[in-house]
Amino acid sequence: MWLLLSPTRLEAPFLKGEPFAFLAWKGLKGKGFVYLETGIGKVNAAMALAAYAAKNPVEKALLFGIAGAYPGGPALGEAVLVGEEVEADLGLKEGLEPLGFPALALGERRYFNRFPLDSGLTQALAQTLGLKVAVGLTRDLVSETPAEALALARRWGASLENMEGAAFARACLALGVRGAELRAVSNPAGVRDRGAWRLREALGALEDIMGRLLAAP
Numbered sequence: 001m002w003l004l005l006s007p008t009r010l011e012a013p014f015l016k017g018e019p020f021a022f023l024a025w026k027g028l029k030g031k032g033f034v035y036l037e038t039g040i041g042k043v044n045a046a047m048a049l050a051a052y053a054a055k056n057p058v059e060k061a062l063l064f065g066i067a068g069a070y071p072g073g074p075a076l077g078e079a080v081l082v083g084e085e086v087e088a089d090l091g092l093k094e095g096l097e098p099l100g101f102p103a104l105a106l107g108e109r110r111y112f113n114r115f116p117l118d119s120g121l122t123q124a125l126a127q128t129l130g131l132k133v134a135v136g137l138t139r140d141l142v143s144e145t146p147a148e149a150l151a152l153a154r155r156w157g158a159s160l161e162n163m164e165g166a167a168f169a170r171a172c173l174a175l176g177v178r179g180a181e182l183r184a185v186s187n188p189a190g191v192r193d194r195g196a197w198r199l200r201e202a203l204g205a206l207e208d209i210m211g212r213l214l215a216a217p
Ligand SMILES: O=C(O)c1cccc(C(=O)CC[C@H]2O[C@@H](n3cnc4c(=O)[nH]cnc43)[C@H](O)[C@@H]2O)c1
Pocket: 007, 008, 040, 041, 065, 066, 067, 068, 069, 141, 142, 143, 144, 161, 162, 163, 164, 186, 187, 188, 189, 190, 191, 192
């Protein structure tokens, strides 16, 4: 059984199921999945996952939604899995490490700004669905210019931008939940002109891939 999460219902119109309310969130119970609409941003994503997992067993979780692509990243309308997320607005501009406090410590492993998704689950999905695996960058602020986007991409070695992924990845690690992330590119990061966006194509890619994922054995 999947726990599926997306920031908005706009990204999941194709999911059909029994509506339910859970604390601050709305969701659906469907065939082979429970879905939660988390709301936008890092805090919403982490809270929704943690609150749900505190009260329900979670076998595997998938965050899906739209994203911006950095130069050289995935094409507009293309969907990719995210193998690692960077939380780029935590600590100094250089990151959290200079401050000396990890964001998360699990045994000997200390995580500062980079959080892996579950590699086994991600690789299995990449193979089954024929998708590339990319590095995502998460901030509560979106890039507002191409120059800002390019600087972030270069600084952190990321190819797409979103507002929830690192929080979801970090919460999965902390809670011991196997988590994966699927993003479809709706826009070039840093471009605010909606004429340059390809929202319909990105939503179509999500629908196609989620349909195949839920149909897979
Ligand atoms: O008005 C703008 O300039 C603007 C730029 C990017 C995204 C938005 C949104 O309102 C969507 C936020 C929503 O979608 C994800 N998303 C999609 N594209 C991007 C992006 O280029 N940078 C960051 N996040 C993006 C995000 O995860 C949110 O869930 C408005």
